[in-house]
Structures are given as structure tokens and as C-alpha cells.
Amino acid sequence: MIWLDTLIQGLMLGGLYALFAAGLSLVFGIMRLVNLAHGDLIVLGAYLILGIGTATGLNPFLAAALALPPMFALGWLLQTALLNRVLGEDILPPLLVTFGLSVVIQNALLMGFSADSRKLPVGPVEAQSLPLGPVNLGVMPLVTFVSAVAVIFGLNQLFYRTALGRAFRATSDDPVTAQLMGIRPDRVFAVATSIALVVATIAALYLGARANFDPATGPARLLYAFEAVIIGGLGSLWGTLAGGLVIGLAQAFGAALNPEWQILAGHLAFVAVLLVRPRGLFPRAND
Amino acid sequence: MSALLQLTALTAHYGDFQALFGVDLTLDAGQTLAIIGANGAGKTTLMRAITGIARVTGGSVVLDGQRLDRMAASDILRAGVAMVPEGRRLFPSLTVEENLRIGAYARQGGGFWTLPRIYDLFPVLRDRRNHPGTALSGGQQQMVAIGRALMSNPRVLLCDELSLGLAPVVIREIYAAFPAIRASGTAIVVVEQDIGQALKVADQVHCMMEGRITLSGAPASLGRAAIHDAYFGVRQA
Amino acid sequence: MRKVLLPLVLFLAVVLLAALPVIGSRALVQDLFMVLCLLVLALNWNMLAGFAGLVSVGQQAFVGVGAYGMFACVILWGMDPLAGLLVGGLVAMALSVPVAFFTFRLNGAYFAIGTWAVADIARLGISQWKALGGGTGTALPKGAVQDMPGIQAIRALIGGSKAAAVDALTYWLALALVLAMLVASWLFLRSRMGLGLQAVRDNPVAARSVGVDPVRLKALVFLLTAFGTGLCGGLLFIQIGRISPDAAFSLLDWTAFVIFITVIGGIGTLPGPVIGVLVFYGLQRLLADYGTVYLIVLGLIGIAIMLFARRGLWGGFTQRTGLDPLPLSHAAPRPVTPTDP
Ligand SMILES: Nc1ncnc2c1ncn2[C@@H]1O[C@H](COP(=O)(O)OP(=O)(O)OP(=O)(O)O)[C@@H](O)[C@H]1O
Ligand SMILES: [Mg+2]
Numbered sequence: 001m002i003w004l005d006t007l008i009q010g011l012m013l014g015g016l017y018a019l020f021a022a023g024l025s026l027v028f029g030i031m032r033l034v035n036l037a038h039g040d041l042i043v044l045g046a047y048l049i050l051g052i053g054t055a056t057g058l059n060p061f062l063a064a065a066l067a068l069p070p071m072f073a074l075g076w077l078l079q080t081a082l083l084n085r086v087l088g089e090d091i092l093p094p095l096l097v098t099f100g101l102s103v104v105i106q107n108a109l110l111m112g113f114s115a116d117s118r119k120l121p122v123g124p125v126e127a128q129s130l131p132l133g134p135v136n137l138g139v140m141p142l143v144t145f146v147s148a149v150a151v152i153f154g155l156n157q158l159f160y161r162t163a164l165g166r167a168f169r170a171t172s173d174d175p176v177t178a179q180l181m182g183i184r185p186d187r188v189f190a191v192a193t194s195i196a197l198v199v200a201t202i203a204a205l206y207l208g209a210r211a212n213f214d215p216a217t218g219p220a221r222l223l224y225a226f227e228a229v230i231i232g233g234l235g236s237l238w239g240t241l242a243g244g245l246v247i248g249l250a251q252a253f254g255a256a257l258n259p260e261w262q263i264l265a266g267h268l269a270f271v272a273v274l275l276v277r278p279r280g281l282f283p284r285a286n287d
Numbered sequence: 288m289s290a291l292l293q294l295t296a297l298t299a300h301y302g303d304f305q306a307l308f309g310v311d312l313t314l315d316a317g318q319t320l321a322i323i324g325a326n327g328a329g330k331t332t333l334m335r336a337i338t339g340i341a342r343v344t345g346g347s348v349v350l351d352g353q354r355l356d357r358m359a360a361s362d363i364l365r366a367g368v369a370m371v372p373e374g375r376r377l378f379p380s381l382t383v384e385e386n387l388r389i390g391a392y393a394r395q396g397g398g399f400w401t402l403p404r405i406y407d408l409f410p411v412l413r414d415r416r417n418h419p420g421t422a423l424s425g426g427q428q429q430m431v432a433i434g435r436a437l438m439s440n441p442r443v444l445l446c447d448e449l450s451l452g453l454a455p456v457v458i459r460e461i462y463a464a465f466p467a468i469r470a471s472g473t474a475i476v477v478v479e480q481d482i483g484q485a486l487k488v489a490d491q492v493h494c495m496m497e498g499r500i501t502l503s504g505a506p507a508s509l510g511r512a513a514i515h516d517a518y519f520g521v522r523q524a
Numbered sequence: 525m526r527k528v529l530l531p532l533v534l535f536l537a538v539v540l541l542a543a544l545p546v547i548g549s550r551a552l553v554q555d556l557f558m559v560l561c562l563l564v565l566a567l568n569w570n571m572l573a574g575f576a577g578l579v580s581v582g583q584q585a586f587v588g589v590g591a592y593g594m595f596a597c598v599i600l601w602g603m604d605p606l607a608g609l610l611v612g613g614l615v616a617m618a619l620s621v622p623v624a625f626f627t628f629r630l631n632g633a634y635f636a637i638g639t640w641a642v643a644d645i646a647r648l649g650i651s652q653w654k655a656l657g658g659g660t661g662t663a664l665p666k667g668a669v670q671d672m673p674g675i676q677a678i679r680a681l682i683g684g685s686k687a688a689a690v691d692a693l694t695y696w697l698a699l700a701l702v703l704a705m706l707v708a709s710w711l712f713l714r715s716r717m718g719l720g721l722q723a724v725r726d727n728p729v730a731a732r733s734v735g736v737d738p739v740r741l742k743a744l745v746f747l748l749t750a751f752g753t754g755l756c757g758g759l760l761f762i763q764i765g766r767i768s769p770d771a772a773f774s775l776l777d778w779t780a781f782v783i784f785i786t787v788i789g790g791i792g793t794l795p796g797p798v799i800g801v802l803v804f805y806g807l808q809r810l811l812a813d814y815g816t817v818y819l820i821v822l823g824l825i826g827i828a829i830m831l832f833a834r835r836g837l838w839g840g841f842t843q844r845t846g847l848d849p850l851p852l853s854h855a856a857p858r859p860v861t862p863t864d865p
């Protein structure tokens with residue numbers, strides 16, 4: 001019974017990690033950019049939701065909806081002003097720029113909001129749970145999980161069913177030939193990063209609603225998210241969901257054995273999967 | 288008849304290496320023009336310079352009064368110049384149909400070439416529409432690449448070495464599409480190593496050597512010897 | 525003239541630095557100890573990222589393991605800290621073998637994530653080591669450090685407390701480590717292997733075709749820098765005297781700062797880290813009273829460098845003046861773009 005409970009906990013946690021990872025996966029799939037500031041951008045989103053909520057008195061779900069446009073714009077700005085200038089054959093400049101950005105965001109948040117930990121007040125749903133046979137399922141974890149699946153599904157539809165998605169894939173395959181189709185890679189990248197930040201805002205909502213956060217929360221979450229993306233197979237969105245679930249399950253079972261082993265178990269699962277399948281669970285054929 | 292596409296003293300560089308040395312070229316509406324030349328003559332570079340992919344360092348490219356040489360590649364396509372690149376370069380993660388559709392990415396409004404018309408032009412593609420583009424034979428891939436370029440309804444279509452690596456039957460099959468393309472009002476520039484093929488389709492032939500055009504004329508007016516000399520670099524008397 | 529001047533200036537600088545514990549204040553010695561250690565770490569990271577193309581954000585793994593190795597030798601087996609230092613370095617190097625085996629499977633940028641995960645595994649693993657204080661850490665016994673060989677002689681030389689003598693000793697060791705790293709890097713980079721490494725960095729395809737095996741070269745650099753980084757970790761924590769997993773495996777202290785130092789000074793250049801650490805120290809002093817502002821400024825400078833001057837201050841200097849007092853190869857630089865075959 002306890003194991004069933006742990007299993008469900010793990011799946012729910014995995015959904016959260018998949019949400020953290022979805023934006024990363026999208027951006028990596030399209031422009032091979034590893035954004036080390038993604039975790040900090042999620043935390044920034046959480047503060048933005050908190051700020052909007054406090055200023056307007058709206059509940060966090062509505063505040064998050066209001067946070068979407070500014071985060072979309074931030075993504076656009078980030079890509080056009082910064083990242084487009086450093087993308088190229090050499091992987092070092094984009095890595096270092098996003099690393100610098102991570103440090104800047106973290107410390108700017110620290111200056112603005114102090115190191116106190118915060119939480120988004122979602123109200124009574126937080127404590128509600130559904131009886132599911134022998135175990136109880138928290139409503140918030142369930143909503144998180146469903147959102148994760150919905151986000152991944154939506155991104156996948158976008159990627160494989162729309163003209164924009166075709167442009168994403170074509171640019172990722174061959175940016176020079178894509179230009180011959182009238183595609184502007186810079187703009188395609190800007191749209192991709194903007195969408196990634198929209199997803200990050202959704203992730204921020206659940207991050208802030210389910211646990212405390214502070215300016216330094218980003219990096220650790222980022223690491224789990226990256227692990228999910230890598231185990232899933234680079235560029236595969238469903239793979240990223242699977243990767244998130246693997247990390248979540250490993251952490252839940254690790255924690256069930258010994259609370260101190262939670263994080264360690266997640267990392268070890270990451271290493272183990274990669275030792276067996278160096279290209280992840282669902283690698284894209286042409287990489 | 289005024290020129291549709293006019294190149295004047297065009298030069299292009301790769302880094303410090305100069306690949307084009309003042310190329311002048313005129314393409315009239317409805318015309319088909321062939322460019323021939325040995326490996327490394329600069330034919331691909333010329334195509335890439337027109338479409339904005341190679342760095343133009345001097346001279347001008349004018350399409351119907353509009354300067355193209357300072358524009359981004361994506362805008363040159365919008366202005367009406369499409370290219371079938373050397374080596375076809377289909378997008379591996381797109382299906383045949385998606386490869387065709389992406390050709391129309393920048394298109395506004397209608398035009399002659401639509402998906403059904405492309406399938407009529409190359410019927411084999413219709414059955415293969417849901418295959419990955421790169422899972423087709425070389426000749427079929429070439430058809431997709433031509434269709435993809437046509438989907439933008441270009442005023443000028445540049446084709447770089449359509450016959451590369453293809454069997455003669457397949458080459459004939461591909462060139463059989465030319466009358467239809469011409470009939471749609473598109474002017475064509477083909478780059479060919481296959482001189483026979485070039486002479487067959489073109490109204491005008493230019494021979495390139497070492498980044499320059501060394502010989503021009505209507506196919507009928509060019510003697511075999513002259514072409515041979517221009518092609519292989521024997522000094523002309 | 526110039527040929528004589530530069531070595532002379534460098535020589536005087538080294539003499540001055542060496543004499544510092546005798547003539548300078550203890551606070552300054554402690555400050556510069558930290559600066560020298562960061563320089564050692566930066567020189568190592570620069571070899572990895574700047575020359576071998578291995579952008580690791582997990583070098584704190586080797587700092588931490590080197591430091592804990594040293595602590596274990598002293599606390600559990602009663603060894604001398606200096607011997608422990610060497611053991612720590614060797615343990616770090618030994619650890620780098622499985623780490624390389626794992627992380628080298630990850631392509632390009634994902635190598636960075638792999639090293640980071642490994643560092644977190646090391647931190648969490650060490651936290652389970654109860655004999656060394658588990659997650660809260662432990663301190664070196666005072667006696668062990670103050671009875672290190674040479675402490676008496678140093679006290680006689682500089683006059684002062686045992687603790688000051690320990691500071692002086694660790695300072696000199698750090699200085700020696702810096703000089704050794706500089707000389708070793710210089711010799712390595714000018715050796716056949718080092719030139720091969722730079723060829724791989726500048727053009728992997730061409731390098732492979734002339735018979736350089738990039739993976740083996742990179743693995744070698746990874747191994748050696750793990751040793752250097754581990755040694756430095758041990759030395760740092762002899763001086764600090766207390767250890768905890770969070771301090772020993774700190775991403776900010778042992779990797780982030782080091783990255784900024786290298787990037788600002790000039791990644792992929794030998795003098796870069798030296799210049800970078802000076803700028804870093806200057807900024808730290810200048811902005812000491814403003815807390816986090818200093819980190820924000822560091823981040824922004826790092827970003828600006830990547831946008832506008834990828835080879836950092838040193839790279840900008842050599843490019844602008846066309847003068848490279850410390851050339852790494854005798855050959856004239858090859859043009860980057862391939863030309864007519
Ligand atoms: N990317 C490049 N970088 C440097 N030089 C190049 C590049 N591409 C082509 N060149 C050089 O420019 C010259 C012209 O090349 P180009 O590809 O235009 O020739 P081509 O006539 O198309 O030859 P082929 O018939 O082999 O396709 C050649 O000397 C070639 O080596
Ligand atoms: Mg060519």
C-alpha cells in the first residue's frame with residue numbers, strides 16, 4: 001500500500017519536473033541552446049505571479065494568466081537582444097551567457113525580495129484530496145500532473161501540426177536552407193524562447209503553489225529538469241515527460257527508503273539510464 | 288523586353304577568398320538560362336550570392352527594379368527568387384508533404400503552384416507524401432526540392448545541378464517538368480555540368496571559369512570547340 | 525630590450541609575492557591566499573573549457589573530494605595535512621576516471637549538465653559520511669595543522685602566532701601551485717599534445733585527419749585538471765580549517781567565480797586567468813559593501829564579454845596591439861576559413 005502511495009507521489013512529482021523541463025526541451029530541440037538560466041526564469045515567473053497577485057488581489061491562477069504576456073515578451077527580448085547574438089558553432093558563448101544571466105537574475109531577485117522563502121496562496125484546494133481506492137491523491141499534485149501532460153501534448157501538436165512547428169523543425173534541421181524558404185531563423189528562435197517562457201510561467205505557478213521558493217531555488221530545479229530532458233532523449237517532448245517521471249519516481253522511492261536519499265536517488269537514476277542508453281529513452285532519429 | 292533579373296559586376300567572397308570576379312548577367316522574363324562550367328568555377332557561389340546566402344562584396348543584383356544584394360535571404364525569397372539548392376537539401380525531420388508546404392511558408396495570397404499542382408507535376412510524390420523526405424530516391428528527392436521551391440510561386444527559379452548523381456532516365460524525367468514550369472511564367476536559371484542537357488533546355492548559355500563568365504550565347508550559335516575551350520580554360524585565339 | 529623587460533617584471537612580481545608574508549599584514553596574506561587559489565582553479569578550468577572544449581560546471585566535485593580526502597587522512601588516519609593534500613589530489617584524479625567515462629558520453633553542452641549532476645552526487649554522497657560529520661561537516665583538529673612540518677621555522681622567520689605561520693605556509697603553497705600550474709600549462713600547450721589540442725579546438729575535422737585523437741587528449745586534460753583542482757581543494761580547506769558538504773562543493777565559490785575570472789581575463793589564453801583574477805579581486809574590494817550587487821556586476825561583465833569580446837581582456841589586448849608577449853605556438857595563425865583546395 002505504501003508502495004502504491006509512493007508510486008503515485010513519484011508520478012505527480014515527475015509531472016512537475018516535466019513542466020520545468022518542457023521549455024528547455026523545446027528550446028534545445030530547435031536551436032541546440034542549453035539555457036542555464038531557465039530555472040531562474042521560472043523562479044522569476046513565480047515572483048511575478050506573486051507580485052501580480054498581491055497587487056490585484058487575484059488568486060494565483062488568474063495572476064499567472066496575467067503573467068503570461070510579460071513573460072512572452074521577456075522571452076522575445078532575451079532571444080533577440082542576447083541569445084541570437086551568441087548562437088553558433090561554438091557552444092561556449094551561449095552557455096556562458098545563460099550562466100551569467102542565471103547569476104544576475106538570482107541576485108537581482110535577492111536584492112528585490114530578500115532571501116525569505118515565499119509561497120503562492122492558492123487557497124483551500126491546497127489541502128484537498130481525492131480518495132483513489134486505497135490512497136489519497138492531492139488535488140494540486142493531480143492538477144500539476146494533468147497540466148504537464150496537457151502542456152506537452154500542446155507543444156507536440158504545435159511542433160508537428162502547424163506551419164510554425166514546421167518552421168521550427170526545418171530551422172533546427174538546416175537554418176541556411178530554411179532561409180531559402182523565407183524563414184527568418186532569428187524570429188523563429190525568438191518565438192520558441194517566448195513560448196518556452198510561457199511554459200516556464202505555468203511551471204512557476206505550480207512551483208510556487210506546491211512548495212516554498214526563494215531566489216536561490218532555481219538551479220536545483222533546473223538540474224532535475226535537465227536530467228529529465230537528457231534522459232528523455234534530446235528534442236523529444238514526450239521523452240521529456242518520460243524523463244520527468246523517471247526522476248520523480250526515483251526521488252519518491254529514494255525518499256521512501258531514507259529521506260536523505262531523495263535527491264541522490266534521482267541523480268543516480270539519471271546516471272543509470274544514460275549508462276544503459278547513452279542517447280536517452282527516445283532519441284530523435286536524425287541527430 | 289526589359290530584364291527581369293540583372294546582375295552587374297557581382298563579386299563574392301568566402302572569407303578572404305574571392306570566388307566571383309565581376310559577373311554580369313541578364314535574365315529576361317520567361318527565359319531559361321543555363322550556366323555551365325567545371326568544378327569550382329563558381330556556379331554554386333553565383334546562385335548563393337543571388338539568393339543572399341553567400342556574401343556579396345560588390346556589384347548589384349536587381350530584380351525588376353528592386354535591389355536584392357543587400358537583403359536577407361528570407362526577404363529575397365519573398366521578393367520572388369527561389370532556389371533548388373545543390374544536393375537538394377530536404378529537411379530530414381519533415382515529411383514529403385511538409386517539405387512541400389514549407390516552401391509556401393512566406394507566401395502571401397494565391398499563385399499558380401499549389402500542392403495538388405505539384406502532385407500533378409510529379410505524380411510519384413503523391414503516394415509518398417507521408418514519408419520522410421530523406422527516405423526517397425535521389426530523383427524523387429530532387430522532385431521534392433523543385434516542388435518545394437515552386438510552392439513559393441517564384442518569378443525566378445534557380446536550379447543548382449539537378450542532374451547530380453542521377454541516372455539519365457531520371458534526369459530526363461525531371462527535365463520533362465520544365466515546360467510546365469515555364470508555362471507558369473517562371474524564368475529559370477539552371478546550373479549544369481551536363482552540357483548536353485544544358486544546351487537542350489536553355490535559350491541562352493553562359494560558361495563560367497574561375498569566377499568569371501567566359502562565354503555567352505544562344506545554344507545554336509555556340510560551337511562545340513568554343514564551349515570546350517571556355518569550359519576547360521584553353522586560351523581562345 | 526622588451527625581451528629582457530618582461531621576464532624581469534615577472535620575476536620581481538614573484539619575488540614580491542613570495543616575500544608578502546614577511547612584509548605584509550596577515551589579512552592581506554589571507555586575502556591573497558584566496559586569490560591565488562581561485563587562480564589555480566581558473567587555470568585548471570581554462571585548460572578544460574578554453575583549450576579542451578570541455579565546459580564543466582562541476583569542478584566543485586574535485587575541490588570537495590580533494591578537501592574531504594585531505595580531511596579523512598588527517599582525522600581518520602592521523603596523517604599529516606600536507607600528505608593528506610597529496611592524497612586528496614590523487615583521490616580527485618581517481619574520481620575523474622569514472623566521471624569522464626560517464627560525462628564524455630554527453631554531447632557538447634550537455635556535458636556541462638552531466639558534470640553538474642556528478643558534483644551534486646558527490647556532495648550528497650559525502651553528506652552520508654557520518655565519520656566526517658555528515659551533512660553538517662567537521663573541523664580539522666587544531667594541533668594537526670599547527671604541527672605541520674616547517675611551521676616552527678616559519679614562525680622564526682616571520683614572527684607571529686602559529687596560526688599566522690599556517691596562513692603563511694598555505695599561502696606559499698598556493699603561490700607554488702600557481703607557478704607550477706603556469707609553467708606546466710605553458711609547457712603542455714607548446715608540446716605536441718598541447719598543439720594537437722588547440723588544433724582540435726580550432727578545427728576538429730582537420731585535426732582528426734592529421735591523426736590527433738581528440739577524446740584521448742581531452743580525457744588526459746580532464747584527469748590532470750582534476751588532480752590540480754583536488755590539490756587546490758585540499759589546500760583551501762587546510763587554511764579554512766572547517767569543512768561541510770555545502771562549502772566544499774559550492775558551485776558559486778569554486779566554479780561560478782572561476783568561470784567569470786577566466787571569461788573576463790580571456791578564455792583560451794594562458795594569461796587570461798591571471799588578468800581575470802586581478803579584476804575579480806579589484807571588483808570584490810570595490811563592491812565589498814554592496815553585497816549581491818557585486819555578483820550582478822560580475823554576471824553582467826561576463827555576458828558583455830561574450831557579446832563583445834569573446835577572448836576577454838587579454839584577447840582584446842593582443843588583438844588590438846597585435847602583440848602577444850606569450851605566444852603559444854611559433855607558427856603564424858592559420859586563416860579560419862578554408863580556401864581553394
Ligand atoms: N564555403 C566555402 N568556403 C570557402 N571556399 C569555398 C566555399 N564554397 C566554395 N568555395 C570555393 O569557391 C570556389 C567556387 O566554388 P563553387 O562551389 O561556387 O563552384 P561550382 O562551380 O559550384 O563547383 P561544382 O561544379 O563542383 O559544384 C571554389 O574554388 C571553392 O573551393
Ligand atoms: Mg556547385
